[in-house]
Amino acid sequence: MEDTITMGVGVGEAEKKRGGWISFPFIIGSTAGTSIGSAGILGNLIVYLTREFNVKSINAAQLNNVANGTSALFPIVAAIFADSFFGSFTVAFISSSLSFLGTVLITLTAIIHWLKPDPCNNSGSKLCMPPSKFQYAVLYGGIALCAIGFGGSRFTTATLGANQFKETKHQDTFFNWFFFTWYTASVVSITGVFYVQDNVSWASGFGIATVGNLIGLVVFLLGYPFYRPHNPQGSAFVDLARVLVASIRKWKSQLSFAPKDYYNEDVLVQPAAIPGERLRFFNRAALITDGDLQLDGSIEKRWRLCTVQQVEDFKSVIGILPLWSSSIFLSTPIAVQGSMTVLQALVMDRQIGPHFKFPAGSIMVIPLISTSIFLFFLDRVVWPAWSKLNNGKSPNILQRIGVGHVFNVLSMVVSAIVESKRLKMVHSNPTKAMSILWLLPQLALVGMGEAFHFPAQVAFYYQQLPQSLRSTSTAMISMIIGISFYLSTALINQVRWSTHWLPDDINNGSVDNLYWMLVVVGGINLLYYLVCSTLYKPSKV
Incomplete structure (x- = not known):
């Protein structure tokens, strides 16, 4: 013993x-x-x-x-x-x-x-x-x-x-x-x-x-x-699908305001509750109707009845999708800029000093360095100073993501201005190329923006999605990158097909127009994000 x-x-x-x-x-x-x-x-x-x-x-x-x-x-x-x-x-x-x-x-x-x-x-x-x-x-x-x-x-x-x-x-x-x-x-x-x-x-x-x-x-x-x-905790995606199916099957049922009319699994551990008012249509999935329960109180048909918590989990996923979609159109311009920047670097003067020539492909190390430095700066300088000035409060996650959106738009503006200047130089004096160092400011701005929005997005999804979707929540940002990667390829193909901005020799094209188009896209997406973040109500899952 x-x-x-x-x-x-x-x-x-x-x-x-x-x-x-x-x-x-x-x-x-x-x-x-x-x-x-x-x-x-x-x-x-x-x-x-x-x-x-x-x-x-x-x-x-x-x-x-x-x-x-x-x-x-x-x-x-x-x-x-x-x-x-x-x-x-x-x-x-x-x-x-x-x-x-x-x-x-x-x-x-x-x-x-x-x-x-x-x-x-x-x-x-x-x-x-x-x-x-x-x-x-x-x-x-x-x-x-x-x-x-x-x-x-x-x-x-x-x-x-x-x-x-x-x-x-x-x-x-x-x-x-x-x-x-x-x-x-x-x-x-x-x-x-x-x-x-x-x-x-x-x-x-x-x-x-x-x-x-x-x-x-x-x-x-x-x-x-x-x-x-x-x-x-089992297949959370099956639970989400059950909420959708059960809601549709009971779409004619009248909602109730009594906790006893909704299925709560652990009533002995916590008081019975009713689903929230947001997206009320899906509350029907937890509404108890005839034939839903067995004599011992367990669920008779699992695709007709769900718990209140499962309904709220489903709502949290639906509620987060608009903000998630805004992140796709945040990352797509960055992906386009990445491929265009390498093409620009190939036709620019890459000589740094008398003995070193900057590899064109390595130019994308600049946003990585910028992000690393700025992440350290934010964590050790900006956030502690902000906390002292605001009675111990840090900027919330949605504010940090919004700042990242702003930096992204600024980066596209600088990219357009630099490329316009480069093309003017090429057309006025074809024998002289602009230094590759001119690309550094726009890439540094991208890195600064990612320092704001990248970790904040992962933390946001992790904290707002149900515990059963914890790994999925952090992977959502990677899914955004993957989708943006393919969308950027489709966008470039569409621009090449419908305009003359992107010939094989970009010195004869108008890459600056592509950047200005990305400025417009980024600006519209920023407004869309502001609307979504203002309307968003944090989940309590």
Whole structure:
């Protein structure tokens, strides 16, 4: 008996040591290693395919789009498995293991000569030997594992980290440091690993990315004794579907104002309640009608009756969709700007000093650096100062996202002005190119905007969606990125088809008009966001 009591006390003490900031180093260390591996493999994929696999540039770009799109969209799939079946830790571990296997395969293609075609001096031409089916299979297998693994682990790890904290302010701080680590590690990879790949060997560069992924996986596992467990609560998406179906089936039923007329599962634990007034149509899903309950009080037909909490969870998801849609049109201009900026960099003067020429593809490291610096500045300077001036209150999440929208529009304005100036210089003196340094202000503004809206969006979804959708909530921002990635491609294709702004040689085009169009789109989306955020009522789930 005494041993049992001692054991119970020991377990209780062990549980107290789980979660909180003691788990923080392991989550952040894992994020750093995975980010180095992700950027080191997928970030320079187009160059590797064209130089080492003799893939034509357009085909390489398409494969790159598929890989990055999959990496951005797969987190929502991983989140569903985490929330419904396996939990955040298990899904993050499996995903990290898959990404490690993928990095190993990609590295082997760079080391073993018969896993890639013979080298060709004119890569992508008809004279070059294309990869064999077996070589393609190994390559595609490695890319698929990397895309799925990196996509599945990143935001599931973020959810696991946020689950370690009970207070909102600590969750906000965690998300700031999570994204600071993600961006900083990506900067290290894009600069250091890319340099090794271009100047030493692809095998060495991919090897560094693989080791980074392995270290991240090991650190993640070492933290297991310190993680607070988060058990899955069944398929939340099935519950959401049940609310919709039950509401439609009872659309003729008259709503009641008596708590006894609504189904509450845990009436012995908490008082019976009625659904809120918002979106009242769906309250019918919890309304008890004839034949809904068995004699023992349990549900007779689960697709005709839901709990009050399930109805409120469904409403929280519906209520958040307008704000979520505004984020899609926030990210799409950023994605368009990213591709256009690289094209601009290719025709600008990239010489920095007498001995260094800035790689065009590495120009996108600027917003990563800007975001990393500004995240640190916000967390250590701006928010503490704001809190002192406002009696300990911090700016709410929706305000921070709104500021991010403003920075995004300003960035597009600066982009349009700079490109207009560049085109005038090209047309007046074709032999002289504008310095690539002119692109820095617009990219710095993008990074500053992301420091405001990116972590705030993840924290917003995490805090406002039901607990059963915790992993899904953090993956929603990745889903936004994936959708925006594909929308930006569609938008550029549409502009090329309907205007003359984007010829093959952008010196003969009007990319500044595209930027001004994005200013208009961003401005309209900002107004839309302001309306949605004003009307939004925070959920209490």
